[in-house]
Amino acid sequence: MKLLFVSNLYPPNVVGGYERLCFEMAEALAARGHDVHVLTSHYGAEKADYPRQTVYRSLKLFADEYNIYRPFTSSPEQRAEWSAQNVAELDRVLSEFRPDRIFVWNLYFFDESLLDAIKASGIIPVYLLTDNWLIAFLNPKFIEDYMRDRVFGGGPQHWSPTLLDRLRIASGRLPFRLPGHAIFASRFMQRLYSEAGFGFNGSDIVYHGVHLDPHAGVARARDRLRQTGQLRLLVAGRVVEIKGVHTAVEALPAIRAALPNLDVRLSIVGDSQDDAYLERLRGLAEGGGCGDAIEFLPPVAATDLSALFDAHDIYLFPSLYEPFSLTLILGLHAGIPTVASDAGGNIEIVADGQTGLLFPRGDAAALGECVRRLVAEPATRAMIADGGAARAGQHEFSNMVTSIDLALERAR
Known part of the structure; x- marks a missing residue:
């Protein structure tokens, strides 16, 4: 299968564990015979090429050049220009590579235009939802309230759906229904996306895996x-x-x-x-x-x-x-x-x-x-x-x- 990974960051430029996991998954799937290409940003000073992967470091990240945690500001004209460049780059890679699946890992620090281009490509997208980036794109009010009230405000995080919620989910009448397949990192994330009104053509829960040291002991x-x-x-x-x-x-x-x-x-x-x-x-x-x-x-x-x-x-x-x-x-x-x-x-x-x-x-x-x-x-x-x-x-x-x-x- 021909797979195009799309991620905001990619090793050797990393902030947290998901970028390393993205790399390890790309390596593992390539080892299984899949044709793996990766489209990511050119953010970060380090560069590297990896065997069995074709990596395009050509997207523009909406982030401070020196510290990703600092607020980022740009003019509307500059943001529109970068967004257009990112979409054009995605289109170029899709047209040259023609993947069977677009494996979307994380689009934080891009904007919704890149997601729209993925949805409009006609290629099946698969979203790895290890955090709330997709909610932030399409239902920002929900996640803002959730973070304020239930994360930093100390309210309950684990959602118990009402009968109305269950009927809405069963009928597929969800305000944010996306093409493709979702892979959730936990039951918690699956419930969070359901509460936020998201639905997909299909979904799975796949817990993260790690390379376990056989010599570690208790x-x-x-x-x-x-x-x-x-x-x-x-x-x-x-x-x-x-x-x-x-x-x-x-x-x-x-x-x-x-x-x-x-x-x-x-x-x-x-x-x-x-x-x-x-x-x-x-x-x-x-x-x-x-x-x-x-x-x-x-x-x-x-x-x-x-x-x-x-x-x-x-x-x-x-x-x-x-x-x-x-x-x-x-x-x-x-x-x-x-x-x-x-x-x-x-x-x-x-x-x-x-x-x-x-x-x-x-x-x-x-x-x-x-x-x-x-x-x-x-x-x-x-x-x-x-x-x-x-x-x-x-x-x-x-x-x-x-x-x-x-x-x-x-x-x-």
Whole structure:
């Protein structure tokens, strides 16, 4: 099958996990005999070519050239010119390559004109919906209200459809009905898109997969904690507000007070280009008297994550909103006892008391109590380390590739 991936970013220029996953999926599908081309932006300073892939780095991203988190401004004329160029480039690639499927990964930092061109191409689109970018394009009011009220406002994230909602979905009378096939990263994302009024010709739920290290184990989680008089806590992921890093920082003073015999340390590892949020975290740390106990570190390569987890005692995953996390799966597989928020798809990975401990998102006191409990209860620590590793084993990358391959084949 001839596949054209379309993504706003592509390695070696990455911000989060989805760009790396896009690359790995393109590699895997090419290895299975598919003819893979990738259309992406020229954003970022690094360039690379990859065997078995044809990569076009020719789209223009509506983003600050030096920091993707900074607000981007342009004149209406410039935006219209860039949009026209992007559509023309898509048309050129489609006409030269003539793919069987357009595999749409993420169009954030483009505008709706590129989506319209994909829909009008006559080629079956398949949308990988790992976040809300498509809702933001077509129903921005919904996602603005959702983020304000239910993510940052603390309201319920998990939707229970009414009878009217069920009838609307069953009848197909959805305000945003798109051609092609949707692949959702979790049941949470499928429900979110349904609530926002989206429908497709077909859909699947395909949980993300990761390359699991066969040498990772859980024995260290049983006995190493507290041996050195230190408690090493870890947050790993993008250092942005939606990841809830501030909840871990806010919890640290109470954790230290509850565990006076331990030297409690918190490592925050990840992309920290969001300068304003980083300053907020530093202010929280100083205000809580914990500035000396927190270390901010740059992101590590995926191949180094196992060593990172092994250097810490408890993994904190405090997201306010999370469709489905690859890093969370890797943490569970590494056998590090994990404390995760109940946001989004987290509850589809972490079963409270079995594969990790859950706490209400944004609740620093509850997060702190989970940490105290893991220190005080070695049996619980060992049980969730075992359970987490077993759960992560269900998310081997090859399983995801097989499911994606089948979904692409049956897309109509």
